[in-house]
Amino acid sequence: MSSRVDDFQAFRKKMNDRILGADNRAIKRFFAVDTLTYEPGKLDVRTKEMLGLVASMVLRCDDCVSYHIHQCVKAGVTDEEFFEVFSVALTVGGSIVIPHLRRGVAFLDELREKKADDE
Amino acid sequence: MSSRVDDFQAFRKKMNDRILGADNRAIKRFFAVDTLTYEPGKLDVRTKEMLGLVASMVLRCDDCVSYHIHQCVKAGVTDEEFFEVFSVALTVGGSIVIPHLRRGVAFLDELREKKADDE
Amino acid sequence: MSSRVDDFQAFRKKMNDRILGADNRAIKRFFAVDTLTYEPGKLDVRTKEMLGLVASMVLRCDDCVSYHIHQCVKAGVTDEEFFEVFSVALTVGGSIVIPHLRRGVAFLDELREKKADDE
Amino acid sequence: MSSRVDDFQAFRKKMNDRILGADNRAIKRFFAVDTLTYEPGKLDVRTKEMLGLVASMVLRCDDCVSYHIHQCVKAGVTDEEFFEVFSVALTVGGSIVIPHLRRGVAFLDELREKKADDE
Amino acid sequence: MSSRVDDFQAFRKKMNDRILGADNRAIKRFFAVDTLTYEPGKLDVRTKEMLGLVASMVLRCDDCVSYHIHQCVKAGVTDEEFFEVFSVALTVGGSIVIPHLRRGVAFLDELREKKADDE
Amino acid sequence: MSSRVDDFQAFRKKMNDRILGADNRAIKRFFAVDTLTYEPGKLDVRTKEMLGLVASMVLRCDDCVSYHIHQCVKAGVTDEEFFEVFSVALTVGGSIVIPHLRRGVAFLDELREKKADDE
Numbered sequence: 001m002s003s004r005v006d007d008f009q010a011f012r013k014k015m016n017d018r019i020l021g022a023d024n025r026a027i028k029r030f031f032a033v034d035t036l037t038y039e040p041g042k043l044d045v046r047t048k049e050m051l052g053l054v055a056s057m058v059l060r061c062d063d064c065v066s067y068h069i070h071q072c073v074k075a076g077v078t079d080e081e082f083f084e085v086f087s088v089a090l091t092v093g094g095s096i097v098i099p100h101l102r103r104g105v106a107f108l109d110e111l112r113e114k115k116a117d118d119e
Numbered sequence: 120m121s122s123r124v125d126d127f128q129a130f131r132k133k134m135n136d137r138i139l140g141a142d143n144r145a146i147k148r149f150f151a152v153d154t155l156t157y158e159p160g161k162l163d164v165r166t167k168e169m170l171g172l173v174a175s176m177v178l179r180c181d182d183c184v185s186y187h188i189h190q191c192v193k194a195g196v197t198d199e200e201f202f203e204v205f206s207v208a209l210t211v212g213g214s215i216v217i218p219h220l221r222r223g224v225a226f227l228d229e230l231r232e233k234k235a236d237d238e
Numbered sequence: 239m240s241s242r243v244d245d246f247q248a249f250r251k252k253m254n255d256r257i258l259g260a261d262n263r264a265i266k267r268f269f270a271v272d273t274l275t276y277e278p279g280k281l282d283v284r285t286k287e288m289l290g291l292v293a294s295m296v297l298r299c300d301d302c303v304s305y306h307i308h309q310c311v312k313a314g315v316t317d318e319e320f321f322e323v324f325s326v327a328l329t330v331g332g333s334i335v336i337p338h339l340r341r342g343v344a345f346l347d348e349l350r351e352k353k354a355d356d357e
Numbered sequence: 358m359s360s361r362v363d364d365f366q367a368f369r370k371k372m373n374d375r376i377l378g379a380d381n382r383a384i385k386r387f388f389a390v391d392t393l394t395y396e397p398g399k400l401d402v403r404t405k406e407m408l409g410l411v412a413s414m415v416l417r418c419d420d421c422v423s424y425h426i427h428q429c430v431k432a433g434v435t436d437e438e439f440f441e442v443f444s445v446a447l448t449v450g451g452s453i454v455i456p457h458l459r460r461g462v463a464f465l466d467e468l469r470e471k472k473a474d475d476e
Numbered sequence: 477m478s479s480r481v482d483d484f485q486a487f488r489k490k491m492n493d494r495i496l497g498a499d500n501r502a503i504k505r506f507f508a509v510d511t512l513t514y515e516p517g518k519l520d521v522r523t524k525e526m527l528g529l530v531a532s533m534v535l536r537c538d539d540c541v542s543y544h545i546h547q548c549v550k551a552g553v554t555d556e557e558f559f560e561v562f563s564v565a566l567t568v569g570g571s572i573v574i575p576h577l578r579r580g581v582a583f584l585d586e587l588r589e590k591k592a593d594d595e
Numbered sequence: 596m597s598s599r600v601d602d603f604q605a606f607r608k609k610m611n612d613r614i615l616g617a618d619n620r621a622i623k624r625f626f627a628v629d630t631l632t633y634e635p636g637k638l639d640v641r642t643k644e645m646l647g648l649v650a651s652m653v654l655r656c657d658d659c660v661s662y663h664i665h666q667c668v669k670a671g672v673t674d675e676e677f678f679e680v681f682s683v684a685l686t687v688g689g690s691i692v693i694p695h696l697r698r699g700v701a702f703l704d705e706l707r708e709k710k711a712d713d714e
Contacts, residue, residue, distance in 0.1 A: 038445075
């Protein structure tokens with residue numbers, strides 16, 4: 001059981017509902033495009049989610065990093081693969097990425113533990 | 120009563136006093152320019168604060184977003200107008216803006232509730 | 239007659255056609271959201287284009303700045319209003335915005351001259 | 358034959374030699390890490406280069422985008438795959454990415470033409 | 477005694493150990509380059525740490541700001557010098573830097589108090 | 596004689612005059628703060644200009660990098676010191692800084708040649 005993972009998902013869901021409920025057409029369509037982007041195409045979900053993860057890391061958005069780490073875990077990305085994605089983010093984005101890397105790895109570890117607890 | 124709104128304002132005030140008290144001329148003048156920028160001119164305060172808000176959102180600074188949301192509320196920006204400002208931020212800045220949008224909308228809702236409580 | 243303005247628009251049009259012709263659904267829908275965002279709503283086109291301009295300036299994208307300056311000119315934004323938008327961008331984004339401000343103002347001046355020549 | 362591609366590579370090579378010749382240890386080792394990052398590991402070169410490309414696009418660096426597009430072409434990335442990488446960059450990074458997308462696609466087209474000419 | 481300072485350092489140490497333990501060569505070498513960069517050369521540690529601090533401030537990374545403030549304190553940077561570094565960050569990076577300046581100054585004050593308590 | 600250096604300075608001067616001539620008070624005062632920031636204080640001009648340079652490099656603004664390189668040259672920064680400043684920018688900001696490093700070093704070399712020619 002991991003409160004950080006659960007809290008993050010609860011706030012995310014609550015606020016997404018609030019935002020989409022405001023009924024602004026451009027915002028609603030943006031969210032639809034966001035979903036469409038990660039659907040399988042010539043590239044599979046796994047690759048697309050790794051792309052979303054590295055983009056989130058270099059732009060240094062903790063919530064986006066957490067979200068894509070979760071999607072990557074679901075898509076079967078292994079720890080060794082994760083660290084290769086992280087190394088691209090670190091090299092491209094520089095040491096400024098390190099604090100986000102620390103929090104991202106902590107989140108990944110919580111997810112792995114949570115899954116082990118659930119089994 | 121909303122602790123997040125109050126805490127934010129108390130820390131902001133305390134640290135601004137501390138920073139200006141350090142008596143660095145360039146920093147003091149920068150703060151004066153910052154105030155001057157949002158004074159009414161050919162554009163009214165309302166428009167200028169919406170400009171400050173969208174700029175803060177695409178640069179993804181939660182405290183700046185909170186501050187300008189508060190100023191916009193004082194200047195009479197409606198919820199529908201807020202969401203149009205948010206849609207520009209989201210389209211220009213991308214999905215990386217979404218976590219800041221979530222926290223911004225949560226802050227806006229707290230402000231509206233706090234105001235209703237105070238009345 | 240201003241070659242910078244014309245060249246910019248020709249390249250922009252050619253490449254947008256090329257990109258949309260590639261027939262990627264997520265990209266096509268993103269472009270549609272981008273158009274939708276600036277349509278008049280509770281905020282008029284003029285205000286929305288000023289929002290797009292300030293967002294582009296603090297993110298320091300010359301082409302986006304040029305584009306929104308052009309849209310603002312069409313929507314009747316005056317020079318004094320432009321400089322108030324620029325002052326928000328400068329204060330929020332810092333001196334790093336200045337080179338983009340220089341090129342933006344040069345573009346604005348070319349547009350005004352071109353329009354005077356066309357009349 | 359494409360002068361933009363050739364000019365870019367000539368300047369890149371000349372300046373890399375100049376920089377490494379300055380004999381600053383931290384800079385030389387950084388360049389070595391940069392090379393190491395894209396070597397095949399659990400992820401293949403193709404995937405790593407797509408990661409480098411999407412990271413470069415959301416950080417909006419034209420030269421980095423050109424470089425990784427070239428590496429992706431060498432690794433066999435198809436046009437449809439390229440546009441899926443671009444769609445992730447566009448959704449995550451927003452419309453501010455579009456000018457870089459235009460120049461990236463123009464560079465890709467030059468590369469494809471140059472290769473066709475060379476055959 | 478300052479819990480924020482201690483908590484920050486404990487999490488930083490724990491996660492750095494975790495990350496380096498994952499044994500990704502590119503990441504380990506990046507961390508080595510990061511250390512090498514701040515070793516004394518033609519510029520002394522004091523100057524290099526001030527460079528690291530201003531870079532972290534304009535990129536708006538609180539953890540990096542805290543880290544370099546700590547290193548600067550160890551290298552003997554005075555409060556007046558700190559505020560001159562901050563003024564460069566503020567002017568270059570704009571008002572968007574202010575929230576990070578507030579948290580940075582609060583961290584600096586905690587460090588100074590902690591040191592006074594320890595003596 | 597170096598046209599890139601001269602062109603840059605001529606455009607910079609022309610547009611600064613144009614911008615300040617527009618008589619927007621907030622913008623004029625911002626430019627005054629910008630000048631004040633780099634005046635000697637507890638830190639000398641040399642150190643302040645190196646701070647301005649590293650900040651410009653990690654924010655990846657070629658014109659700002661060129662400007663501060665020129666100021667650093669005037670303040671007597673040596674090539675070895677320049678490369679140590681560059682190494683901080685590269686480590687903090689990542690490989691995305693490299694294209695700006697290339698152009699910055701090319702500009703520095705032009706300045707050194709121009710000065711040698713003038714003597």
